[in-house]
Amino acid sequence: MRNDLIPALDPAPVPGPPALLVVLWIVTFFLHLLAVNAALGGALFSVLLPPSMPGASRRAVAAFFAEINSWALSLAITFAIAPLLFMQVLYGRFFYTASVLVAPVWLGLLLLLMLAYYLNWIAKFRLRAGKGATAALAFSATCSLAIAAIQTSVHLISVQPALWSAFLGRPSLVLGDPTFVPRLLHFVLAAVAMAAVLPAAFPGSLADAAPGAARFGLFTALVLTGAQFAVGLWLLLALPRAVLSGLMTGGVANLAPLALGILVGLALLGLLVRAVGAPGNVRLARVALGHFAAAALFMIVTRHQVRDLYLAGARATERLVVAPQWSVLALFLAVFVLCAGLSVWALFRAATDRPGPGEAAA
Numbered sequence: 179m180r181n182d183l184i185p186a187l188d189p190a191p192v193p194g195p196p197a198l199l200v201v202l203w204i205v206t207f208f209l210h211l212l213a214v215n216a217a218l219g220g221a222l223f224s225v226l227l228p229p230s231m232p233g234a235s236r237r238a239v240a241a242f243f244a245e246i247n248s249w250a251l252s253l254a255i256t257f258a259i260a261p262l263l264f265m266q267v268l269y270g271r272f273f274y275t276a277s278v279l280v281a282p283v284w285l286g287l288l289l290l291l292m293l294a295y296y297l298n299w300i301a302k303f304r305l306r307a308g309k310g311a312t313a314a315l316a317f318s319a320t321c322s323l324a325i326a327a328i329q330t331s332v333h334l335i336s337v338q339p340a341l342w343s344a345f346l347g348r349p350s351l352v353l354g355d356p357t358f359v360p361r362l363l364h365f366v367l368a369a370v371a372m373a374a375v376l377p378a379a380f381p382g383s384l385a386d387a388a389p390g391a392a393r394f395g396l397f398t399a400l401v402l403t404g405a406q407f408a409v410g411l412w413l414l415l416a417l418p419r420a421v422l423s424g425l426m427t428g429g430v431a432n433l434a435p436l437a438l439g440i441l442v443g444l445a446l447l448g449l450l451v452r453a454v455g456a457p458g459n460v461r462l463a464r465v466a467l468g469h470f471a472a473a474a475l476f477m478i479v480t481r482h483q484v485r486d487l488y489l490a491g492a493r494a495t496e497r498l499v500v501a502p503q504w505s506v507l508a509l510f511l512a513v514f515v516l517c518a519g520l521s522v523w524a525l526f527r528a529a530t531d532r533p534g535p536g537e538a539a540a
Contacts, residue, residue: 183342184492185271191501192267198507203264204482208475209518210261213254215474217247218326218366219373221298221319223398225312226370231390238387239377240315241305246376247298247318249528253521255291260514269336272489276336280328280349287328294321323366330362337488360413367409368477371402372470378453378463380529392457399466400450406443417484424487425480432483439476442469 192199220243227236265273277284297318301311331352335345344351352358377384378392414422425432446469453462 183275183346184339185275187496187498188270191499193501193503194507195500195502196268196498199264199268200482203261203268204475204478206257206260206264206514208471208478210254210257211474211478212471213250213257215369215372215470216250216376217254218322219369219371220246220250220376221294221315221322222366222370223373223395224315225319226398228394231394235387235390237305237308237310238384239391240301240311242377242384242391243373244298244302244305244311244315245383248302249525251291251295251298260510269485269489272336272339272492273332275339275342276332279335279342279345280332280352283328283349284332287325290321290325290328294318294325297321326366326369327362330358330365333485334358334361337485339489339492356416357413360409360416364406364409364413367402367406368470368474371399371406372467372474374398374402375450375453375463375466375470378457379460379467381460382529389457392463393454396450396454396457396463400447400454403443403447403450407440410440418488421484421487424490425484428483428487435476435479435483439473439480442473442476445469446473 224240224243227239231239297314301314301318304311304314331349334352334355334357335342335349338355341351374395377388377395381388381392384391414425417425425436446466449462449466449469453459453466456462
């Protein structure tokens with residue numbers, strides 16, 4: 179490994195206990211991921227609607243997700259700031275070096291994000307006008323998928339500093355990493371499966387299209403969740419031997435999040451089987467959504483553990499200087515809780531408000 183390619187530690191001390199910052203990173207990244215799943219999964223699900231579904235129903239479901247994506251994309255961007263800051267404090271020299279190694283692609287992510295957002299609004303207004311929006315939805319979904327691939331690439335480069343020399347000359351080598359495809363697939367399938375349950379969980383605005391959308395969505399979620407077990411096993415077996423060994427022999431603390439994530443996934447499969455047989459059961463669909471969220475949380479913890487195992491060698495001599503700034507942390511927590519509460523309130527109002535007499539929109 180060329181250690182000279184790894185930047186020196188930031189001379190500024192870490193502003194809080196690293197364990198606390200890790201917890202805050204997990205919590206904030208979890209909220210960010212929920213919004214990402216709704217946006218990415220919703221965009222792809224809209225494109226995957228079967229031709230056998232009546233045209234009016236397809237437009238209603240597409241409009242449902244275009245409406246969700248108009249705020250989910252905004253929340254995904256907003257809630258990305260906090261985990262990015264914690265990432266900067268904890269893994270900044272690895273993450274930022276990786277983003278520099280693929281700088282043109284990394285900067286292109288911003289263009290793709292703006293394009294996906296703009297295309298979603300085009301689709302939203304065309305659908306409201308009773309027009310088709312297949313092309314806009316397809317391009318928006320493609321942009322979202324490309325963003326997911328870029329994020330996966332940067333993560334894989336950041337955790338493998340031993341390969342930075344090779345990536346520097348040829349960044350596309352990351353696409354040949356044995357974990358690239360299963361890691362991206364694991365993430366994308368989870369997003370689509372979670373989004374597919376939304377029509378069954380919140381059918382209010384779908385009117386006559388609700389039953390068909392709920393049936394197709396729950397069936398899609400069931401199939402993709404089942405596929406996740408095969409993709410997850412593929413991802414585990416594709417990990418470098420030292421990382422897989424560290425995960426499996428690291429004791430209860432290492433294995434518990436992964437085991438709990440698998441158990442929640444099994445419970446989710448059972449729930450989806452029941453929900454497919456009762457697509458009008460809104461409560462069952464919402465319980466399934468809760469299980470999706472729990473599984474995502476456990477997998478985020480596992481992802482963090484795997485990243486630490488990847489970087490164990492590169493960080494072996496790392497000695498962080500900690501100088502807690504409790505007042506700053508307290509202010510962050512207060513603002514974070516306030517903003518998260520406001521976001522939940524806004525989402526609740528968006529889901530429950532209906533236009534009054536004579537109003538075109540609520």
